[in-house]
Amino acid sequence: MSISTALPEQAPLGRRIKRFMSDYPLVPLLILLILLVLVLQMLSPGIVNQRWIANTVKFAIPLALLAGCQTMTMLTGGIDLSVGTAATMAAFIVATQAVDNPAPVAMMIALIPAMIIGFANGIGVGVFRVHPLIMTLGTSLIGVGCLQVYQRTVIASGAKVPDFLIWLGTGVTGGFPNALLLFIPIAALLIFIQKRTGFGRLLYAIGDNERATRLAGVKYWQVILALYMFSSILAGIMGLLYMGLIRAPSLSLAEPLVLPSVAAAVIGGTSIFGGRGSYTGTIVGALILTVLTTLLTILQMPEGARRILFGAIILLVTAAYLRIIEDR
Amino acid sequence: MMRLLRQQGWVVGLLALLVVLLIVAKLIQPSYGAGDFGSLVRAVLPYAFAVAAQTVVVIAGGIDLSVAAMMALTSVTAAALMAGASEEFALLVVPFVLLMGFALGALNGILIVVSRVPDIVVTLATLFMLQGAALLVLNAPGGGSAEWLRNLIVGTVPIPVLPDTIAAFFPKALLLLVVLLCVVWIPLKRSRLGLSIYAIGSNQLAAFRSGVPVARTKILAYAFGGLFGAMGGLSLTMSTGIGAPIPGPYLMASVAAVVLGGVVLGGGKGGLLGPIIAVFVLRLARTILTLLAIDPNVTAIVEGTILVAVVMFGAFIAMRSRSR
C-alpha cells in the first residue's frame, strides 16, 4: 500500500469552495442574512428600521438561547428535544411561584425541574446509551405530564410574572433590548467553553470520534451527564426570559421553538453528526430564522408550509455537510 | 415444541402478563367486562398500527420517528376527503390513503438511501415535513368519516355458535386489527422480501454478501411502515370521526412497545406478535391506573416513566449484545 504524501497544492475550484465553507461557515451565513433583510426591505419598503432591528433581536434571543442547547449537544452528535419542556416548566413555575415567593426564590425553584430533566437525560444517554433523540423526547413527555399535575395544584392561586423578568424580556434601553444583558454574558460563556476549556474540547472530540476519546482516557458518561444538565439549565434560563417576553403562562409556551432551535443550530454550521460547529454560527442562524419567519409571515405562508420548509432545511443542510465531511 | 417455547418465550411471557393485568382489572373493578374490553381494543387500535409500522422498520435496522406525523397526515387526508362526501366515495378514499402512506414511507426510505444521512435524522426531518403537510390539509381538527367506516370498529362480531356473553368479547375492532395485520404481515414475512428485511437488520454486510439488494429492501421496509402508519391514520379517523393535524403520542409508545415486544433496537430480531401484545399491556396498565382512580395526569407521568424505562432497558440490552 502506498499513500500520496504531498499536500494538494491546488485543488479543483469546487473543492476549494467546499473547504472555504467548512473553514469559514460564518461568511456565507452573513451573506444569506443580509440578502434576507434586503428581500424583506424590497417586499415591504421602510420596514427595516431601528425599532424593527431591536424587535428582531428581542425575538431572536430566546431562539438563540435554545439553539445554544442544541449546539452544545450536537457537538457530541446528540440533540436535546426536551429543552422546550424544560423551558416551559421553568416559565410556568416561576409565574406561579412568584405569587407567594420573592422573585429570586421563585426563579431558583423554577430551575430545579430543568436540572432533574437534564440529569435524567444525561443518565439515559451517557450510561444506558439510549439515543439522545428518544431519551430527550421521553423525558419531555414525562415533564409535560408533571407540569399538568402541577398546574392543577396551583390553579387557584393565579400567576404573576416577576417585574424583573418583564423588564428583561420586553424592555428596551437606548435602542438596545434589555435581554442583551442576559444574552451577551451567556453567549460569551458558551463561546469560551467551546474554545478555551477542557470540557469544550471533549465535546468536539467525542462528537468527532468517541473511540479516540476513550483511548485518550475520557469517560464518556461524565461528559454527557454534565452536558445534558448544562443544556437543561440553559433551557430553564431561556424559559424565564421567555416568560418575561410573552407574559402569559401556558403549558406549551416554548414548544413551538424546539424545531426552529434545531434548525438554527444546523443552519449555523453545527453538524448534527458532531465534532463541528460554533455558537457564533448558531447566533447568526437564529437571526436568519427570525428574519425568515417575518418574511414568511409577510408572504402569508401558513404554519404548515413553514414546518415543511424547516424540515427540508434540516435534511438538505445535513446531507450537504455529510458531503463536505466525506471529502477528505 | 421446546424450541418454539424458547423462541417465543418472551411473547408467551407477555401474554401471561396481559392475562394477569386483565385479572387485576377485574379484581379492582368487578364490573369490568366485555364493554370495557371493547373500548380497550378501540383505544389500542391506532397504537397497534403505529407499533406495527415501527416494528417493520426496526427489524430492518432503522427507526421511524415520523410514524405519528404520518398517522396525522393520513388521518386528516382521509377526514378531509370524506367530509360531506357520499358513503360510496369513501370506498375510493381508503385505498388512496393507504397508497399514500406506502408512497410516503417509501420516500422516507429513498431519502435515507440517497442522502446517506442516518435514519434517525432523516425521519426527524420528515416528521416535521409530514406534520406541516397535515397542517396544510386541515389546520384545525375537522373533516368527517363515512358511516360504514366508523361502524367497522363499533360493536362485536356476531358469532352464531357462541352464546352472547362470550361473543361480546370479540369486538369488531379486534377482528379488523387481526385481519389487517395478518393480510399484510404474514405474506410479507413468508416472502423473500421479508427474509431480506430481517437479513439487512441482522447483519447488513452478510446480507449484501448473500446477494440481498440492501437499498431496495430498506426502501420497501419503510414503505410497509408507511402503509401501517396509514392504517393507523385511518383508524384514528374511524374512531373519532374527524382528523386532527397534531400528531398524537404514538412515537414514544411505538418505540417502547417495540422494545417491550422483544424486537431489538438495531434490527434483525423479533416479530409482530410481541409488540402488538406489548401495546395491549401498556394500554391496559393505563386503564388499571385509571380504575384505581388516579389523576389522569399522574397516569400520564407513570406511563411516560414506564416508556422511558423500557427504552432504557432496551438500549442497555442492545449495548450488551453489541459488546459481546
Place this chain on the structure above:
Amino acid sequence: MTKQPLLEATGVAKRYGAVSALKNASLTVLPGEVHALMGANGAGKSTLVKILTGAISSNAGRILVRGQERDIRSPAKARVAGLVPVYQEPSLIPDLDVLSNLRLTRTPVEPFREWVRELGVPDLDLREMARDVPLAIQRVLDLARALAVEPDVMLLDEMTAALPANLAERVLDVVKRQSQTGRSVIFISHRFVEISALCDRATILRDGETVGVVDIEPGIEERIVELMLGAKVEKKRVARKQADVDASVSAGSTRIAVRGLKVGTKLHDVSFDLRDGEVAGVVALEGQGQDELFAALAGSIRPEGGTIEVDGKPVHFHHPVDAIEHGIAYVPGDRTEALAMQQSVRENIALPFSAAFRNWGPIRMAREGATVQSAIERLQIDTRAQREVQRLSGGNQQKVTIARWIAADARTLLCFDPTRGIDVGTKQEIYRLLRQLADQGKSVLFYTSELEEVQLVCDRAIVIFGGKVVDILPVEIADEAALTRAAYGLSRDSKAEVGVLAEPHSAPEARP
C-alpha cells in the same frame, strides 16, 4: 496447456482515495485446479477476492469467466456468473435459521444437506438459528452452501482457520475432490502444509501486484517466501548493521509482565516481559490474537484469564484511563481510531490533558501551546494543514497519534503497526523516535506487519501464532525469512520444512 481458463483476471486495480490497495493483479484459474492465492499481510489478497465476488468493484482490469466478460458488480451477479465465495467471517445471517438463510441465497436444500453430511456434520437441524450454531460449524455451512450451488469457481478465504482438526481434514478432502469434477477452487491460506497437500498452482501477490505464478511441487516453499518478500530480502544486511548499533541497549527492569493471558476466542495463552529501555517487536500473521493482546494491555477489553503486572504489581484495567494512569499508552494502527479527524493538530495532541474531570476548566493556553509545540518539533510534524487533522498526510497523522503520548510523557507505548501505509521517510523518523524513547529508558511494544522493521527497530521479536507465543527471537537472527517461518508456525530450522512439502499427508499436527 490448451484448456480455456475458467476465470481470467488481468490488470485488476483498486484505489481508495489516494491509497491503492491493488495495483496490477492478475489471476488465471484453469478448470479442475485448486489454485492458491498467497501474499504477505496487506498484499491485496482480500481486495482481489472481494472484486472477483462482486463485494466491491474494481477501478481497472478485465475479468473473464469461461472466456466471456461477465457483469460481476454485485454479489448476486457474481453468483449468477458462477463465482461463489466463502469469506473468512461467516456470512450466514445470525438472526435467521439455517433454512431461511438457504432461501435467501436460493440454495437448493437437498444438495446442501448432502454436503453438510459429507463435511462431517451429521446432525444439523435446519431450524437452528445461525447465531446458535458454533462458529466452526457456521464456516462448514458456508462452504456447504457454496458447494450446493455447484459454482464454476469457489473462493475459499482462510477456510480452515477456525476449524478443529477433524473438520478441517474433511473440508480439505472435499475441496480436493471438487477439482475432479472440472470445477475450480481458489484457496487462500497462510498454511504451507495445506497448500502443499491441496493445491496445483499458486499465484503470489506483493504490494498489490501479481509477482509470480508457480506450480506446487516439493521444495517450492522457499521460492514462495522469496516471492512474497520480494527484493526486501536483499535489504536485510543494511538493516542488520543499523540494528546492531541500535540494539546495544542494556536491559532494564521489567516494566510489564504478561502471564498466561487469554482474551476472547483468539488469544489463548501469552506470556512475555517488556523491560524498561527496550523495543520489543511482536510479529504475527493477521488474526492470530495480536489485536486482542494490545487491546487488553491498553485497557480496552478485559482478559478472561492470566495476569498483567506493571512494575511488579498486578493490575486490572477497566477502562483505557486505568492503563494511561499507569503510563501505558496505546497507539492504534488505524489512525481513524485514534484521531478526532475534524479537529486541529493541537487539539488532538492535547486531548489526553482534558480527559480527567479536574481538567475540564479553562485551559492554560500558553503552557499547553508550549508542550504541544515541543512534541510537534520532536516529531517534525508538517503543520501546514494543521487546522484539521484529516487534511494531513497519513504519515503526519500517524505522527500526531504518537506526539499525543510524547506530550503526555507516557512511559510505555503500545504501537500497533504504526508504519502501515505511510511513506518511507516518515517510517525512518518513527523508527528513530522509538529507539530514542527506548534509550531514554521508556519501553515500547511494537507490532509490525512489515517484518523488515523488526531488525531496524526492535531488541527482540515475540512471535505469536494461533493465539500463543511460538517463539521469541533475538534480533540478530530475526531476519525476514526467519520471522516469516516462525509466523507461519514453522520451526527455526528451515530444512525440515522441505520434508513436509514432500510428504503432503504426514503433518496434520502442524495445525494449532
